[in-house]
Structure formats: structure tokens, C-alpha cells
Amino acid sequence: MARLNSTADLRRIITEPRPATRSKILDALDEQSIEFLKRCPFALVGTTAEDGTIEVSPKGDEPGFIRVEDPKTLLIPERVGNNLAFGLTNVLTNGKIGMIALVPATGETLRISGTAEIYDDADLVASLSSLGKPALLAMRVRIQHCYFHCARSIVRAKLWDPKAWPAPGRISFGKIIAPRIGESAEVAAQIDANVESAYTTRLWQNS
Template sequence: MTELSPTERAMIDTGMVGRLREQRISTLDEIHAINGVPKESTRTKDTPFLTPLMAEFIARSPFFLIATANADGSCDISPKGDPPGAVRVLDARTLAIPDRLGNRRIDGFQNILTNPHVGLIFLIPNDDETLRVNGRAFITTHPELLASMAIDGRAPKLATIVEVDEAYMHCARAFLRAGLWKPETWPDPETVPTSAAIVSEQRALPPPDESAGKRREPYRATLY
């Protein structure tokens, strides 16, 4: 972890964490006493494989998140997007995920090499329910599989294979609370801080040129 500068340390209320820890929950029984216990139908809704309807859900999903952790437990989560059907359901226990162009940090790959456990959540636009999949992953260079995943004539160089341990649907409450698919709740994208602006802030650089049409320009040029 990068050491904080004196200025950054001054922005953090170290005493606050200590005060919050005084009311820390430390046992599952304490949580159940506050939240109650799940219904039997909720507790047993997961399956150790993908049902046909789950496979259809994945085939319609253009976006998902994948969570990984290294051998020490440090976590990472990464968004992934492609046209629907890009994530392949090879069989009821196996998914194949193409690796597209990115920033080459490969945080997730580094984690998978030391800890294969992954968690995925699949989204479909304008649908408030999501599909969660947990399993164990490895990275492959299988040529036929990679060739079959080409887009615009460009095949991925790597793919992640996920062996499914459990899968289940997640309820719609989070999306309904957020109003995620309601355009009237969306902020003006021109007012949202971009990664370029945040990096400039981190490095004490002048603000980047983000005039009309330039905010997403570098990404659009390197999708595949």
C-alpha cells in the first residue's frame, strides 16, 4: 500500500475509526439478533450449477462485475462489458470470459494466479434483478476458444474459465432503491469527475482538457 503524504494524513480522522470500533459487531449471532434470519427459501436458493434460465440470463447480459482476492485476502473488483453473449456458458458448470483490451494492470489475473476463488454478478439493462455466480477460475490461452470470441476480427489473447460452485438470483431491492434505470435520476455526465481528472488531482497536475467530445475519446479508440 502506498504511504500517505502529510497532507493526505491530515484529511483522515483517525480517531473516528476508533470510535466506530467501540460499537463493532463481532459475532454472527449479534447480526441475526438485529437483522433476523433468512427464510428457508432464501437460504437454499443457490444451486451448484447454472440452470437453463440462468444460462439465458448470462447470454443476455452485456455487463458484469468480477471480484477476486489474492492469497492474503486483499480484494479487487473489476467491471467487464461486451455485447450480450460474449460470456460463454460452456456447460452447466463452466463459464468462459474473454479478456479485452485494458490498462494492463491485470489485478484480477494476478489474484487468480494465487487464489482461484471469484465472485461474479451479471446485469441486464432495465432489469432490476441480477444473477450471482461464485466459483474457481483459471486463465487459458486455448486457441480455438479465443478465436471463437473475436470481435471486429480481433480475438482476445486470454480468457478466464470459471468453474461454478454456486449460482443464484439476487433480488431487485438495491436497483429499485437506486432508481438505476430511471433516466430522470441520472446526473449530467459532464459534471461527473472522470478518471483523467482524478489522476490529475492525485498527482497535483493541471486539470485535463475535457471539452466537448474529449471525455471518453481515448476509450472509444481502443475498445477491441
């Protein structure tokens, strides 16, 4: 198997898209995109660090949490989380952003790329409240390109087919963290209990 070293190598295997396919790439949201975002409760947001490292952060909230200011501009609320803030730091570093928005039971996904800025304006974060809780910050995204991705990957994965889902599982953060800080299995169990509490009784509090 040979390694590909150029776009010419790539295009020998994956041919150029048809003009009709390229025509779906827009520079602003259309009516379908806006309606899709009104129903969207979850998105994956990609950013790039100064050293080129790529981070992808999950963002989830009530449907419509990604607010459309206008066809070229989005507002995304920042909620409480793990405080690592990799994505936010990257936005402050270079402002580049890409995202994929998903709607449950819908095969198509919405891809958006552009630039972003972060705001802490009191009125703005209050306007992005959820269940009475204002956003910590607001990210304003200026859209450069957006388009719907076809449903093939979702269909192949059977992502929205409950009959194809594996049994529910849970990651043990305790098993990851405790050995790395020189702690015992008892501390690992305490960490897992704390995580469970964050999912249930402290969903709106910082970890």
C-alpha cells in the first residue's frame, strides 16, 4: 500500500465532485439551515491551537441553543464544564472555527466554518440563558462556508437506530485520574461518584 503525497494522488481515487455538489456550499445560512439549527440540541466544535493541535469540543443544550443572529452570524453559549477551555483558548489565539450540528433522528448534518469571537457582555449572556441559567460566555461565529452533509455516514453507522445501539456504558474517570495522581482505588471511586453528581445534581455548576 502506497502513501498518498499529493492531492493528485487523492483525486486518482476520489474523483472531483460534480458541479452540483459544489453548488450546495453556501456563504450564509439558507431557510433550511436556519430551521435545522432551531431543532439542533448538539454540535461538535473544532478549533486549532497555536501549535497546530486540533481540538473538538461537544456542545449540547436545549434545541435551538445555537442562536442565529442573522444568516452570516451565530451565537453559541458557553456552559459550565471541566474548565480546561482548550477550544476557547484556541479561539482567542487564532479565531478559526469549524462545527458540525446534529439533530436526533435526522441523517443530514450541517457543517459550518468561519471565525469566532468570545464575549462576556452581561445582556448577551443573559439572552442565552437556559432553564434560568445565563451563559458563562457567548461565542459569536462569523460564517464563511456552510452546507448540509448527506446522511450516508449516519445511515451506515445506524446512529439513530435504537435496535443497533450497544448496551449503555460509562467511562470511569476515576480509573484514569487516580493512578496519575498517585491515589488509590478508593479515591478513584470517589472521583466517579463526583462525576455522577455532576451529571445529576450539579449539571449547572462548575466541576
